[in-house]
Amino acid sequence: MxxxxxxxxxxxxxxxxxxxxxxxxxxxxxxxxxxxxxxxxxxxxxxxxxxxxxxxxxxxxxxxxxxxxxxxxxxxxxxxxxxxxxxxxxxxxxxxxxxxxxxxxxxxxxxxxxxxxxxxxxxxxxxxxxxxxxPHRPELPDLEQFTGTVLHAADYRHSERFAGQRVVVVGAGNSAVQIAAELATVARVTLASRHPVKFARQRILGRDLHFWLKRTGLDIAPLGRFLRTPPTQLVIDDGRYRAAVTAGAPDRRELFTAIEGNKVIWADGSAEEADTILLATGxxxxxxxxxxxxxxxxxxxxxxxxxxxxxxxxxxxxxxxxxxxxxxxxxxxxxxxxxxxxxxxxxxxxxx
Missing domain, CATH: 3.50.50.60 (FAD/NAD(P)-binding domain)
Structure with missing residues (x-):
């Protein structure tokens, strides 16, 4: 040995x-x-x-x-x-x-x-x-009953294979928003999450966010030992992603409440067919x-x-x-x- x-x-x-x-x-x-x-x-x-x-x-x-x-x-x-x-x-x-x-x-x-x-x-x-x-696959309402395709962001490579599909992206972090916005150029996409998307400006007073994180010491502050769970992830945005969500491409909704076959049931009781549910859940x-x-x-x-x-x-x-x-x-x-x-x-x- x-x-x-x-x-x-x-x-x-x-x-x-x-x-x-x-x-x-x-x-x-x-x-x-x-x-x-x-x-x-x-x-x-x-x-x-x-x-x-x-x-x-x-x-x-x-x-x-x-x-x-x-x-x-x-x-x-x-x-x-x-x-x-x-x-x-x-x-x-x-x-x-x-x-x-x-x-x-x-x-x-x-x-x-x-x-x-x-x-x-x-x-x-x-x-x-x-x-x-x-990949983290959280327990979601009736997900195991979905008869369409369920993927994790770890399986996502590019948008071409989803052209013309109805896609539900689950998540509210950077990857979820980036992937949903990219898919929205070729498919009908909803960004579904339990909490609203929280954006952080990529540039502040003409400087990148990371300049300020370094200048203030927040980037290296030893806070990890005090966190029982990581804080909510902010979506770093230069304005494009917030604009895309505001324009409805993708549209943003509360997480679905149930699934029946290939249909997603939304919080307002409406139902619609979906081809793919993509989990951008970390x-x-x-x-x-x-x-x-x-x-x-x-x-x-x-x-x-x-x-x-x-x-x-x-x-x-x-x-x-x-x-x-x-x-x-x-x-x-x-x-x-x-x-x-x-x-x-x-x-x-x-x-x-």
């Missing part, structure tokens, strides 16, 4: 940031990525996805995001190229097609079991596998490989404080939503949390 310093599970932005931070602490991480590329979930996001933060605020440590215009908002494929280039520059052992099946404790160390039968003994573990692999931490460690609560959420496992010494998390701050699971903020986790693990390993 191979023996290593630190196993980093996940080769996306969080895993790459963790590897960079661990190297700076003098440790030799092995990054285990389930897919065939070192760009995490970005290649599987919908094609039109654009970052909410400008290029100047969208970098991992040690490598600025390349752009002739630092105030431009990069597209999905640019992020994929950036992460691929970042990984190529890291002096770390990056192993693709290495899906982790389970992590078990072996005395003061851990054993990592891979799905292909391989095993690694490691002194520490960083769980950086993100959330995309665990994600949850994708950490099934930690089940054997008792490191998760009953809902599968990690038991931690600021990214350090509260039950397993030598286990750290990077890239969780509100792990420490507003920016914890973003390109602009994950590096700070990764550095903190790496320092803690280095101190732990020096003691053991």
């Amino acid at each position: 191979e023996h290593i310093d630190v196993a980093v599970i996940g080769g996306g932005q969080s895993g790459l940031a963790a590897a960079h931070a661990l190297l700076r602490e003098g440790l030799q991480p092995v990054v285990l990525e389930a897919s065939g590329h070192t760009a995490g979930s970005w290649p599987r996001y919908y094609r039109s996805l654009t970052l909410f933060s400008p290029a100047r605020y969208s970098s991992l440590p040690g490598m600025p995001f390349p752009s002739d215009d630092p105030d431009r908002y990069p597209h999905r494929d640019e992020v994929i190229a950036y992460l691929t280039s970042y990984a190529a520059r890291l002096d770390a052992d990056l192993r693709t097609h290495s899906r982790v099946a389970a992590v078990r404790r072996d005395g003061p160390a851990f054993v990592v079991d891979l799905e292909d039968g391989g095993r690694l003994a490691t002194r520490a573990v960083v769980a950086a596998s993100g959330t995309f692999g665990r 994600y949850r931490p994708d950490l099934p490989y930690l089940t054997h460690l008792g490191a998760l609560d009953d809902a599968g959420h990690p038991l931690h404080r600021d990214g350090a496992s509260s039950v397993q010494p030598g286990l750290a998390f990077v890239g969780l939503e509100w792990q420490r701050s507003l920016s914890s699971n973003s390109l602009r903020g994950v590096g700070r949390d990764a550095a903190r986790a790496a320092r803690r693990l280095a101190a732990h390993l020096s003691r053991t």
Whole structure:
């Protein structure tokens, strides 16, 4: 069995940031990525996805995001190229097609079991596998009875396949609004949610929102430990999405109250046929490989404080939503949390 310093599970932005931070602490991480590329979930996001933060605020440590215009908002494929280039520059052992099946404790160390039968003994573990692999599908009225197509935003790539359809998008966050507005150019679309959509202006007094978040310190304020549940997500908007919803493309309604076959029953009692219900209802931490460690609560959420496992010494998390701050699971903020986790693990390993 191979023996290593630190196993980093996940080769996306969080895993790459963790590897960079661990190297700076003098440790030799092995990054285990389930897919065939070192760009995490970005290649599987919908094609039109654009970052909410400008290029100047969208970098991992040690490598600025390349752009002739630092105030431009990069597209999905640019992020994929950036992460691929970042990984190529890291002096770390990056192993693709290495899906982790389970992590078990072996005395003061851990054993990592891979799905292909391989095993690694490691002194520490960083769980950086993100959330995309665990789409959240909330309980909705009679959804299981719907005879049309039910998809999650994780399955959405582009609008062409929905041309001419009647589509109900469930959700009120950034992805829900972006996808619904895009679909509304080729289909009849309703954005359905329990609460109204809340917009945040993308530019304030001529500056991007992220300038003000950084200037005021709100972006890095350690508020995560005080939040039992993440706050309601604001839809960052330059005016286009609010205008689209106001114009009814998509129209916005209260969540349906029932489903009968392929018909959606609205709160006013009216019913209409629908072809597709698309759930833009978020994600949850994708950490099934930690089940054997008792490191998760009953809902599968990690038991931690600021990214350090509260039950397993030598286990750290990077890239969780509100792990420490507003920016914890973003390109602009994950590096700070990764550095903190790496320092803690280095101190732990020096003691053991």
